[in-house]
Amino acid sequence: MDTLNLLLQGVLTAASPENLFYGFAGVLLGTLVGVLPGLGPAGAIALLLPLALHAPPLAYMIMLFGITYGAQYGGSTTSILVNIPGEASSVITCLDGYAMARQGRAGPALGIAAFGSFIGGMIALVGLAFLAPALAEFGLHFGPPEYAALMLFGLTALVYLAHGPMDKALLMALVGALLASVGLDPVSGAPRFTFNFLVLRDGIGLTPVVIGLFGVSEVLLNLDAKAGEVFQDKVRGLLPSAQDWKESAAPIARGSLLGFLIGAIPGLNVVIATFASYALEKKLSKHPERFGQGAIAGVAGPETANNAASCSGWIPLLSLGLPTGSVTSLIFGALMMHGLAPGPLFIQNSPQLFWGILGSMVLGNAMLLILNLPLIGLWIKVLRLPYFYLFPLIILFSIIGGYTVSGNIGDVVIVILFGLIGYGMRKFAYEPAPLVLGLVIGPLLETAIRRSLIMSHGSAMIFLNRPIAALFVALALLMLASPLLLRRRLGREIVDKLEES
């Protein structure tokens, strides 16, 4: 009850005209950088850092937080419309969101993404308000061996849950992991595969690869289209129908929970939450074959999960003062500029700030929903542009997007190169999504395993004699073994089916 009161107080604080204005500016800007491929919340916040010295602290922080979750709303827009993820966390939305757009159902896809984001954000927010300190303490139990075991479990789960051509998906995941090994060795600091190019020292960036693999390759694939042809002129429905809602309700609920839990573990990428949600929905669905062909559950689940995960991702920073990624580090820096170093006592010492920020998230999520629904009509018009206008624009935004990541021309080269690679991959029916997953999980798994082995002086027992790590290893093994145990039952099911028909 006390927590609810404090949250209500926070909402009231955030509703002051000044805070409301900054909040709106934040979510609007967030939506914009979310829509634009490449430029993400980190870039936008970095640009706004000089303002920190002039703006009032609470209003300023409300704006910065607004940018971060606003971007999760905007990220899905280009994924659905033109198959370019606005943010890496919307990669998986391309699969079914874009397929829906091609069937003239861009409206419901955009609509369910907005509603899902809203619901996921609100559920995660309540979790954040009630559970932040406890979850932060729990997160500390995760040392390198626990991360390694969790990644192992995660990879096994995804592979086990995935349908379709397993060999090609696995191959792509491995290629992704291999690409991720370019750059400075995360443990010893030695350069790997950099060929003395300075730009490669930091590795191959996730964002340029994603823009190339999805956006540029999409344009290349469509080059044989006739001049004057439009992408989609028949548009069926602007908002999700009753049937759409029925199919999306459970994925949204599961996505909220899954996103919240994955986001709360420090260092896990939001991207992982979206892949986990997609895999889970595909496994639970009665029609897994429809995934990739425009199943609305494949949009609803991941789009909910990414907003929930980005919300619970604040737990380590707000309750312990430990930034876990580039965006949280920037927010940490912004708080420092105001002389408000977050730490274990932050919630106690700056309750007005903490609850004010949480309150602003309630209002901000509501504003985003109101902002995004009318925009759907506008976005859909983009699809009526003839190819010869739309495609040069996509290429233009892809290149600008690649450049804005860090201001290096090398990233633009990566965008173009991966556009060509993506074209080849799709011509030969290799999915780009598993490659992205490999790129994300590969380095996490590698550093976790190597750090664990440093801690144990080379003994692999470290993964078995720590309870949390052992649990995840056991779960992974169980999952690997389960097809063997289930075979007889599955076999009978098939026989039954054959007899029926």
Place this chain on the structure above:
Amino acid sequence: MSIKAFTIALALLVSAAPLAAQPYPNKPIELVVTSNPGGGVDLLFRLLAEEMSKTLKTQVNVANQAAASGAIGAEKVAAAKKDGYTVLGSLLGQIATMNVANPKGPAHLQHHFQPVAALYGYAAVILLSRADSEFKSVKDIVALAQKKPGEIIAGVGPTGTSLTLEIELLKRAAKINLTSLPLAGSAQTIANLLGGHVQLAMASDVAALPHIKSGKLRGVAVDVTSVSLPEVPTFAKQGYPQVNLLAHLVFLAPKGTPASVVKTLADSIKKSLQEPKLQENLKSRGYNVDPRTATADLDKLVQDEFYKYNRFGADELGWKAQ
């Protein structure tokens, strides 16, 4: 807009044109900072740039170029026009390690840059233990490490930074064996110490402060007396003066920048740092304010930096060749 207002606006525009011939500075200055936005180094440069904008009466804009450990930003400034409108803000050690490991590599401190000013020992690095542990001083650590070599695990920073190298210096000075676990930076080393996955952690004093205040962690030693934690004794006081890589921030202009321009910049930095409000601001955020602007001082600082890092191999500095 009335005709009068329009004329005034036009007149202002026209009168702005001859500004180009006016003395330095007459347009915005770009300060290329080779660290990520939001971090400790970036924050100090931003606060200082804000004050310099007032003393120079022109905007000083921070542009972050942290890619390739700062090498790309350093190259950019080294190749920029020698007019004082593009300057580099960097950790001196960041460029020095790169030069020591690869003297022929890009952007060399002595060949390509003219030092403008330095902030001597701007922040402290702290060695932490858990408040409930037996490690109260460096002596305790050395004693246990002698008994059980390699068993104590210390969470350190990325390769080539003081967070890693100072533990190497302690190992050498005390002739002990600790296991260094390379992590991504202060936030990760502290999280792993709080979770009990490591027994010691290296971190910046500012990052460690709230956890020491909350009673969970203990400051064992610092490399230089910390502004925010003055009670923590230095390594030197505990018998290991070698464990000190005192980090300096520097302003560098491309070599060949006119002396008058360098002086204007240096004076502005000095004057800005004397501003009581900025001094207060920096101190409250844990920064040590000790500017050096005399040319002789700066040359010696750079010399010392080369000497300092020559003790390490290129791989330890994070610039191992392939």
